[in-house]
Amino acid sequence: MNKIITRFPPSPTGYLHVGGARTALFNWLYARHTKGRFILRIEDTDVQRSTQASVDAIFEALKWLDIDWDEGPYFQTQRFPIYQEYIQKLLDSGHAYYCSCTPEEVDAMRKKAMETGGKPKYDGTCREKKLSKGENTVVRFKAPLMGTTVLEDVIKGNIVFQNSELDDFVIQRSDGVPTYNFVVVIDDIAMGVNTVIRGDDHVNNTPRQIQLYKALGAQLPVFGHVPMVLGNDRTRLSKRHGATSVTAYRDMGFLPDAFINYLVRLGWSHGDQEFFTREDLIEKFNLENIGRSAGVFDLEKLLALNADHIKAAPPAKIVPHLLPFLKEKGYEAEAGPYLEGVIKTLNARSKTLKEMADGAEFYFQENLIYDENAVKKFLTPAVLEPLSQLIAELEAIETFSEKALEAAFAKVLESAGLKFSKIAQPVRVALTGKTVSPGIFEIIEVLGKEQVLSRLKNALGFING
RNA sequence: GGUCCCAUCGUCUAGCGGCCUAGGACGUCGGCCUCUCACGCCGAAAACACGGGUUCGAGUCCCGUUGGGAUCACCA
Structure with missing residues (x-):
């Protein structure tokens, strides 16, 4: 059997769009699956419309998708x-x-x-x-x-x-x-x-x-x-239907693996399987199971798949993709155990990396930003006593293990005669400034003793002042 | 308009003549779990476009109708 040789031949008259990415993917996947060769060829014979900027944009998109080529890029004008x-x-x-x-x-x-x-x-x-x-x-x-x-x-x-x-x-x-x-x-x-x-x-x-x-x-x-990829009105996908540029999806916070999973699944199937890693795709992709009818691009399903990939990926793999979103917000985040801990508390709550970055804000704020209504509602005189006790208990703990934390909370709740639900929101507001966040214990573990104590004490100030 | 392609839940799809009282996923709607929000779990509604054949038997094969899409350049 001869070696399979496929190619992707974009014309540099614009950015790489969703449909183009899918055919690139099919060719790349088939070459990888069969251990063949994949060639990249730039079709720039339309001298009027071809631009270097488009060539660069296509490379950038291919790089994000992590589609590599064995030969080329060839340029037809040469x-x-x-x-x-x-x-x-x-x-x-x-x-x-x-x-x-x-x-x-x-x-x-x-x-x-x-x-x-x-x-x-x-x-x-x-x-x-x-x-x-x-x-x-x-x-x-x-x-x-x-x-x-x-x-x-x-x-x-x-x-x-x-x-x-x-x-x-x-x-x-x-x-x-x-x-x-x-x-x-x-x-x-x-x-x-x-x-x-x-x-x-x-x-x-x-x-x-x-x-x-x-x-x-x-x-x-x-x-x-x-078959083509259609918009929700069943006409060829275009700007009218939303973003068509591949890099726009990167900027919205999609993981490349989730994006390719979605794109391939739109028009190809492997029984009932919905979730595929890149390796899965290479192993299972074939030409026989490509469908004959056009498919409608569905952002909701892409989002759901992205959430699944975010949940399934080890935090370290998320790091490089999340960092740009944190930097964009002005935070000095860097790769390491702290960030990975942050990701662990957020990966089940984020459909996109952008959402994850939004949810991670309180972890990186030097001076915590408090939601006014949250403070008014939960940091009341009634919790002054239990909160003070909690601070004392936590100060006595050497290492913040989940077990030790639970014991400390239990002690405070018992002596105050309160249920956990009574103190959870006040503590949450004290630690994050907001009423919505990951679990209390998860947050405390990631934030660490010093930050937790300082934020708790700071919250006391709100009540007194 | 000519040519070509396509047709299973709202969407992506499984199905390759009997395993189909048509399965899965997203979305939707209920419920459970619960420190908020999520995750997770359980359940529900929801489809073979229509009409003819072929066959003992059709979502599955054939024809037609209807509907949708693509394409008709000294663009790619």
């Missing part, structure tokens, strides 16, 4: 000599010809065909003229007029196209730059790509490409067209 060679080959073998029709003329013939109820396509004016290269000539592929072209798609099955539906498409523009349908085939042949997984918006291009392979006498790759 491969013109190769394309030129193949164009000449096609010209020489009679599979291509020069055409001097102007864009305006072609437009006109399309419009005319449309009016008379025909198919809008190039009418072959120059097909047999045997023109030679001229000032404004393009090179067109001489497509078969009759017969059929069959696309054997691994996920959609066989699709038959009538060749009469296709026209002689341009393979080299008048400025000498080759077009997409041509370079994609040449590169895939030259790079040995034998498995092409892409969005099904490319299905209608495929018969032209197949004809090119045939004209060149090259072997066809395995094609697999994956």
